Every structure is written in structure tokens, then in C-alpha cells.
Amino acid sequence: MPAKRLLIYKHKLKSHQVFNYYCRLALLSILGAKVHSILTMLTIALGIAACTITLTLVNSMSSNPIAHKSGQLFRVQLDNWDPNQAAISPDLPPEFVTWTDARNVVQARQAKRQSASAITWGMVNPAEQGLTPFLALMRVTSKDFFPMFDVPFLYGAGWDENAEQNNDYVVVLSKETNQRVFHGANSVGQTLTMLGATFTVVGVLNDWHLSPKFYDMSYGAFSDPEEMYLPLELKAVFELPHGGITSCWKAVESERYDAFMHSECTNFQLWVELDNPQQKSQFADYLTQYVQQQKSLGRFPRPLNNRLLNVAQWLEYKQVVKQDVQIMFWLSIMFLLVCLINAASLLSAKLHTKHSEIGLRRALGANFSQIVMQYSLEVVFIGLCGGLIGIILALVGLQGVASLYAGYGRLIELDIPIALSVILLAVMGTIIAGLVPVYTACRPVLATQLKQ
């Protein structure tokens, strides 16, 4: 009877109390060498923090803000450049198109959707609203701009084809501008004095912050979207200034505004939406045909060199992720490696001092796997604590990094999945790194350890 009871007791002990016991032993061991444990955790924490910060940077810079449509949206590039010199060496076409080509391609309506746009600015004089005038950053664009880039609307919508054809003075406001001028009220149908004329508000955007602002990165890949949106044709009507990047290879013939508009100067972003490869090849054929036709008119002196890059390809081409950040990413991976090696050597040094304790435990009946279990728990615990401290350090570090990359501030936020995967990596790294010393510490013959 007593023997049986003992057996049951032993069985119970195995199920959960043994684990508790090992946890307590691990904790005692960690607390027993406080400075050592803190040093080890801090080491792991620093490596994790460095990796998390750079991974977050890389991730926030390389995110595709319109991933679900990335393959359907294409940037159109046409090579209208100098016959003797490529726009972008060695032989790339310019990134922007001319006013002429922008309008021709948009009006041809050969893609599912198409939009040509450019950045500009002008004075807004909301005298009716009792506000002082201000200079607003504006985008002139085509009506398709809004649906093709999934632009979110708070009130109203973009303008329609009629408005475009009639050169109606319509405007879409950003949420911030609507807040500034109309105090956030539904301003659709309201009028606004700007550019010396009276405009009607047709829509107000909801929060819209693209990172990166893939459709036009000329003011920085992480700049905010424009404050107002007007139909493309109004650029010529109001002779609005040419914002963004203007490149010319031929001198503009005269000083008049329309001379520039008919020149070979590029300033407009041309995007199309194409649903499938078939549509894409049809559109590519159309572009070829268009350039051939223009060649017959004496333009496009260079060989045919049209490019259609989808959003992902475009972001890669534009090298949105700063090279420095990628270099820092590699350095931080190596940094983590150093930290893990450091932790491993600290743990191994500690376990060396435990040889006699291990020998004693084994002499008292602990088997190999129990010993490994006991010390592995200690290693896991140290790894997890290191991970947690690391995330706290990363949070603090990201604040600092965000202030350094002021222009990117909004985007740099700790990504929980990244943080968790880095912790997982660190714990696994610590276990692997710690297992070798655990193994060598557990293996030696009893006698030699007891003798010491």
C-alpha cells in the first residue's frame, strides 16, 4: 500500500510540480548571479533592439502602400529625350512625361483607368470664410486618379467627365484643408475663392497618408499628399506654376506659358490601371503605336523605349529604402550575432562554475534530460527577459530614430509582428547558443565532477 501511494505521488509530481521546481531552480540561479544575469539579458536586449529598429525602418520604408493593386497600376515612361544623350544614364527614359503626351494618353482612354498629374501651388483666399489667404500645395490630375489609387473620401467624390470637359472650377480638398477652411463640416457644394476665381468643392478626402507616396515622390518619398486637387486642364487655364521636377533637353522656344506646355519639358506623372496581362500588352501596343505616330510628327528622336513599371517595380527602381538603412540592417544582424555569441559565452562561463553542482544532482539521481531541461529553462528565461528589455529599448530607440528621420516620423512605429519575430529569433538563438554549454556542462563523467 505505501509503495503504491508513493508511486502515485511521484506521478503527480512529474506532471507539473517538476516544471515548477525547475522554474524555481532557474530563478534561483539567475538571482544568484545578478550582475551576470543582467549583463547577459542586456546583451541580448541590445542586439534585439538594434535589429528591431533597423527592421522597422526597412519595413516602413519598403512597404507597398497599395499592395492589393500593386500589380495593376503602372507608371508610364516615354522616351522623348535628346537623341545624343539618355535622360537617365545609361539608357533610361525620363520619369515624367510632357504636357502633350500626358493629355494625349489620358484622352485616348486605352487603359481601364488613366491619370496624368502634376504638383503645383496657388493662393487660396477664403475671404468668405473670414480667413487669411494662404498658399496651398495643389495637384492637377484626371478624374481617374481617385478611383485608381483608392483615395478615401469623407464627403462627396471626385469630379466627373462633364466637369473635366467643361473646365468646371471644381476642387477636392484634403481632410486637413477642409478642417482649416470649413472647420471639418461637409463642404461639398460650398464655394471657395482661390487662384482669383470661385471654385466649387465636390469632395473632401478622408485621412490619406501614403508611405511611400508612390505616385509622386518628387517632394520626397514620405511627403504628405497635396492639400487640394483640381482637374488637369485647369493648369493651363490658370497658368499654374510647374512644381515637382521639370526636366528639359531642348530650350523652350519662347517666354509664353503655352510655349512651355508645348515643349519637350517633362513634368507630369502618368499612371494607368490595367487589370490583366492581356490588357497590359494591349496598352503597350497602343503606346508603341502612339510613339510611332509622334515620330512621324518629328518628335521622339530616340529609339522606342517605353517603360511600364508596376508599383512594386517602381518603388524598387526609385530605391525608396535608403541604401544606408539597408546597410544598417545588415550591420544590425551582425550586431545581434555578436550579442548572442556574447550571451552564449557568458552563459557557458556560468555553467562551467556549475560542474560540481551538476555532478551532485546527477549523483542524486537526475538524468541527463532533466539536467538539460533545468538549465535550458534558465536560458529561455534569460532570453525572454532579454527580448522584453530589447523591445523596450527598441521603443525608446525608435523615438530617437524617428526624430532623426524627421521627414519619415509618421511612419516609424514599432511593428508588433516584427518585434515578436525578433524576440523569437533571439530566444531561439540564445537556446542554441546556450545549449552547447548546457550540453558540455551536463555530459562529463560524474566522478571527475564530484572529486573537484
Next chain:
Amino acid sequence: MLVMKNIGKVFTTDVVQTHALREFNLNVSEGDFVAVTGTSGSGKTTFLNVAGLLETFDSGQYTLDGENIQGLNDKQRSQLRNEKIGFIFQSFNLIPDLNLFDNVDVPLRYRGFNAAERKSRIIQNLERVGLGKRIKHYPAQLSGGQQQRVAIARALAGTPRFLLADEPTGNLDSDMANSVMTLLQEINQSGTTIIMVTHDQALAKQAQRQIIVRDGKVCDASETAAHIQTQAEITPSV
């Protein structure tokens, strides 16, 4: 050769003062083989540490081979230790990371001999203790008796004036112990003074002279008589 006069050594902790040695007097002549016995806690080890310049003493006078030890700094004492004293410990105290050659080499390095001199001394002494063929082995690969022989080779390599042995057979079985004792006697016969600390009376009897430490003092009055007796026995043969 080794003269201790009224040596005192006090260990002070927050709570108590322990007089490990008090008025300790001893006179060892050249060529002696002295066994120091006593129960544990009697002050044997402290005596050994003081005699071997491993620890300082608080009072009294200690002259080793004509040199007054009092007032020597650590560096001078280290040098003296290195040149004049060879140690043999109960737990052999070989350095586990070093092979036999390097272990015997340790005191010779501190002595500053040149490479050829060291090599010849190492090989000569390892051969002397019968381990000349195992110079590349590590301590863990040897039996206890063999390890103690290496320790003896190491102690002898610097041709010290005398050997201090601390329970040299304490960790050995009787066969091994006997062979180690035989070796020590051989060494003594070739002129090296030996002081051996042990609690084993049987072993102590094999020495020429036996002293007993009790409460930090050389206490047995018969010691002097025994001394004279052994001197008389030995002198003609020397």
C-alpha cells in the same frame, strides 16, 4: 636552514580572533626530513602556508636559508618561493589546461631560465619520476599517483633547497602512497630538505624527525629528544 622563533599568526573576523599559530618555534637543518602532524584545526596548514611564504605572519622571526623573511615584499617572497621551495599538495594541484611538460614548466618560466635549460630540466625531472614518456599528456589522463609524481617533478624542477609537502599521499591508495613516499625519501637522500605535513602517524614515522602541532604550538616535549636521536642516527651516513 629554516628557523622559526615565536611565530604568531592571528586570523581576525568580525566575530572572533583565531590564533592559528602562537609562539611557534622550529629549527630545521639542511637535509632533514621532518614530518609535521596534528589534528585538523591544530594549525598545520597555517604553519605550512607561513613556512612556504604563502602567507605572512604577525609576530616572531622567520629565517629561511639565512634570509630574514620579515619585511620582504610580495615580489621578493615570490622570488624566494620560486627559487628555494618546492611544493607538493594533497590534491596535486596540477593545472588541468596544461600538459605535463607545460605543468612542470610553470615554475621554470617564473624563474626565467632559457628554453634549452627548461627543456632539459623538465625532461630530466619527468624521467626521474618515471613519466618521461607522457610529457604530452594532460593531468586528467593520469592516475592519482602519477599526477602526484608530476607534482613532485614540478616541485623538483627548479632544484629547490627544500620541499614542502602537504598530505602528499592523502588522496592516494596505499600502494601509490608507498611509492610516493619512497620517491620522497630518495629525494631527501640526494640532499633536499623535506617538510611534510600529515595527519597520518604511520606516514610520519617514516620521516627522520616528527613534530606535533597542537593549538598552534609545537607542543610535544619529546620532539627535542627525537630530534637529537634522529640527528645522531643520520649524521654518520650523510
Next chain:
Amino acid sequence: MNLLLNIGPIFRALLQQKFSAILVVIQVAITMAIITNGVAITWDRYVHIERESGIDEPNLFFLTSSGFSQDFNPRASIEQDLALIRGTDGVIDALQANSFPLSDSGNWYEIQTSPESSAQLIPAASYKFDEHGINTFGLTLLAGENFNQQDTLWLEEADSQWPSHVLLSRATAAALFGDQQWQKAVGKTIYVNHNTPIIVKGIVEQLYAPWVDWAHVEQTIISPARVTHNSARYVIRTQPGRRDEIMQTLTATLAKMNTQRVIRKVKSIQQAKDEIYAADIATVSILLIVIIVLAFVTAMGVAGLASFNINKRRQQIGIRRALGASKRQILHHFMLENALLCAMGVLLGSIVTLGLNVFLVSQYALVPLPLYYLPLGIVSLFLISQLAVIKPAYRAMGVSPAMATRSN
């Protein structure tokens, strides 16, 4: 005792604890690779940021005046504003400029020494500064002379007309007429847009293009033109130390003086510079932190490991002391052991450093590591690890030789 003689036994002893020795060696190697490459990149960026743009950066600021009403007269407004600004106490000089170094926007043209198409085209950023340009920006005139009031040409927006005289930066003159003969450019006729002839009136020492990353950043051309524009940008140079104060008061005064316009984009050149170089400054700061933290981590690791090794070997130290080692010799023993590990580390580290550099150079537009960085890396790693081991080694010195007789 000759220290170096001790290497043999220490090395053989290290081989007996391969695992921890290998860890330290790898750690030192990777640390060296990161630190060496990191320092090289940091230095490269630092030099890039600290280049002299040729203008009096600390004492300059700029602002934009944008007129918005129908009856706003840009030219009258510009004249009036400049008169007021130049008359302000503490202002050295001011001008209206389309663009300036570090403004990150502007135009560039191709110029050549003859109108023939065979002549080499030299790209040069175009600035429109009148006779106040040299004084406002604090430029140094090396040859020829400054513009006078008659040279100035008033232009309408988007004008392509060129005045008859220009100033060149020395780099532009050197690109046109050869490195040794840049002085000869004064008085010569050059051609813009293939066919517009202009005479070089003078040469300024250094003047950067508006874009800091432009390949021809030192090549600039100044023409004495003023563009009347509803928006006018003024650049103002103040007496040293008075920039921020004048920036505030002047902005307020200008805004009050003419209510037909708004004053915006008030910024010092220093601010503009910080923004333009933000990414480089970020790289430099982050890398510096990484280098310092890494050096710290590795030092801590080396110290921690040495400390544990010494604790583990207390008895061994006692034995050595008993066998006659002096305290100094114990210190030297551990320093030497550390130096030996470090030597293996930097040996492997040199390979890892070069390997990492080859990888980075092949992936990114980096300049290959100058080879003198290797000895620098080696020396710094030695310093780091030797400094780290001093404290534990001092503790080892304190181990009593009596440890040897204690059977632990």
C-alpha cells in the same frame, strides 16, 4: 621574464577550452568587421556633410514673400522689401534669389566654350544673383570683378533670356578651360544653350549647386538677373550671432508692411542644411551609437568572460603564485591570454571586415574600404579587449598564494 615566451603554454591551454575561446574569437572578429566598416561609412558621410558650400552658412537665412491680390506689384514690392531689409540693423546684405546652395531646387544648363556642337558640354547650376550676391553669400572673388547695377536684367517668369555677363565658380572655369587655366576664363565668351554667347566677368572661389548630391555640385554659373514673380525669395546675411533674432523681427516687420502678401518658408540655411542632410545625419548618429554600444557590449563580454575564467581558476592562480609567480606575472598572464585571443580575433576579423565590405560594395553604392582602416580596426579592438580585461586581471592579482593549499 620575456612575456612573449609565454605564448606557447597559454596557447596550448586555450586549446583546452575551445568553445569559449572560439566564441571570443568570433565575437572580436565580427565586432571588428562592424566597427571598421561602420567607422568608414560614418567618416564618409561626415566628410560629405561637412563639405564647404562656399557660402556663409551660419549667418544666412531666407524667406518667401507671396503676393496674392490682383493689384499686387511684384517688382515694387521686391524693391521696397530689399530696401527695408538692407536698412535693418544687424543685416549685412540681402538679395532676391531664385535659388541658392542647399535650397534643393533650381535649374542647370549646359555651357561650352564655343557654339560648335563638338565642344564639350559642361553642366552648371544657374543662379540669378545681382551685384549683392557676392556680399550676401560671403563669396570670395578670385579673378575679374563683380557685377554692377547696369548688368542686372529684369526678367518675367519662365524667361530664357540671358544677361551679357556672368560669374563662374572656379570649378566651372576649370571644367571649361582646364584645371591650370581657370584664371583665363575672365573676359572670354562662353555659350549657353549651344548658341547664347555671354562674357565671363569674374570667378568666385567656391559656390555649390542647390542639390548636394548632384554629380557636378561645384559647377555653378551666376547671372545678374532678377525675376519678377508673385513669390519672391529673399536671402539675408546677418552679423554673426544675430541670425535668429533678426529672422523673427524681420518676418514680423515685412508681414506688417505689406498686407497684400504672406511671408512664408522662413528658415535658416543651417536648418535647410540639416533637413537636406537629415538621412546622412541619421546614418552618422545611428552608426556612431551602434559602434559605441557594440564596443561596450564586446568589452563587457570580454570582461565578463575573463572574470568568470579567473574565478574558475582561482586555485590555479594560487598554484602559480605558490610556484613563485609574482603579482605582476599573474596580471601579465591574463593580459597575454586576452591578447592572444584578440590576435586570433583580429586575424579572422580582418577577413570578415573585408568580406563584409566586398558584400556591401557589391550590393550598394559604397566606396571600397581604404586599407588603412584595417590596422585602425585591429588597434581599436586590441585596446577595447585589453582595457576590458584589466579589472578582472587586477582581481586575479589579489588571489592569495595560500589558495593552493586549500582543497576547495
